[in-house]
Amino acid sequence: MSKKVFVCEDESAIAKLIKLRLGADGIKDVTIFDNGEKLLAHFNTELPDLLLLDVMIPGVDGITVLKTIKGDERTRGVKVVMLTALSKEADIVKCLDMGADDYITKPFSPAELASRVKKILR
């Protein structure tokens, strides 16, 4: 069965690149969200196997979204990979403490990102 991935990233060019890169690596079911509110609203109807979540998104920030997801029994099982700026070490520690499964620092290599996502989904 194919895996479902949500990408929450406000830079549309980057989100599309991630979607295509994952698609090229066999992960075809990828949905993009450009802010936290839309993502959380969609969680009420459908859950992904993995969420790629940027920390810096408009509206509800990535850390709050992560906290909401990991604090709800229904959504807790969704694997979350955070996208964060390299300089924000404190953010990384906070995300991992809050239950993120992995993190990728920006700037990032799309090929490496796809390989990490595949590994977690395996």
Added chain:
Amino acid sequence: MLITALFCYIIAGKVLSGYREARKNKLYQNLEDAFLVMMVENDPAPIKKILDSIRSRDLESFIEFVSVYLTNLKGDDFDKIVDVIYRSHLFKYLCDSTVSSDIDLKLYSIYCLGLIKKPAGIDNLLAALDDPNIFVRMAAVASIAQTGCLEALERVLESLSKEKLVTSYKLSEMLWFFGEEICPPLLAELKKRDEKIIKIDEEDLLTAAVIDMLGHYKYFEAAEEIHSILKETRRNTIIKSCVDSLGKMVYSDAADDIIRNLDSPDSEVRVSAVKAVLELRADDQTGKLKQMLNDLDWNVRYNAALALHEMNFDFPSYMFSPELAGQELSRAFRTIVHVLTEKSAAMQENN
């Protein structure tokens, strides 16, 4: 007649702005499609064709678009993007635009050359250090730093040493762009103390920024030199940076000189000394830190309380000890309550 002319002017403005917006959106869409084909399908032909068609009037839009990729990506995809730009006529456009009379275009081009990180753009960026506009000069410094070209560091430092309106935070930020490799040449500058770039007898922000940077990267090789500057200088700006950096490096040889600065007349130096004492885990300073809970400066009191908290000081017992009995409105008591409340709120939030 006048009203008709004004009406026509407004309509023409709206039409023109709509046309520009549509043109920009079309360019964005074309660039996005073509870049994705290059990155995902390894086919550079479409993007080469589009880049060849871009003229100088679209340069700003192009930079705005491509900077999203250049700031977010690294690895093969980043290299592919840089390479295709470098091989197109756009790279020359960017270099030429660093002397444009259009200030926005000039700034955009300088910014983009920094993101592209090609040594071929360095001469243009160095020339921009002499621009009469401070924003252009600062953009040039940041871009040179982003290229990581350490050969240009001396020139950058010289340029920064002449700036009078730049804050110490901005100076540190500029140097930070160079990355960790900046430490050995910065230490060399520190050792030279040529009074041209490094000035320890003045409240010199650049000297302070250089020391801050070495501390930020915990470049231990510089600890001895910074310690000797700490002993030599009488300038609080420099003392503060030395104490901060030696604390971050946990340089215990400087402990006595750091502790001496707990009594500095300058409150910022006292704050730095408190933080350094914590880094050094100088538990024998607990008594002094307790005294500092009554410091006249709020930031000193707050940091003293934080340090004591980190050192597992028994605040509850202290608050009910004869020393603080009946002093609920004292500075020390209120600072302790503030820090304990803050810490317990943070713990609750994390749970």
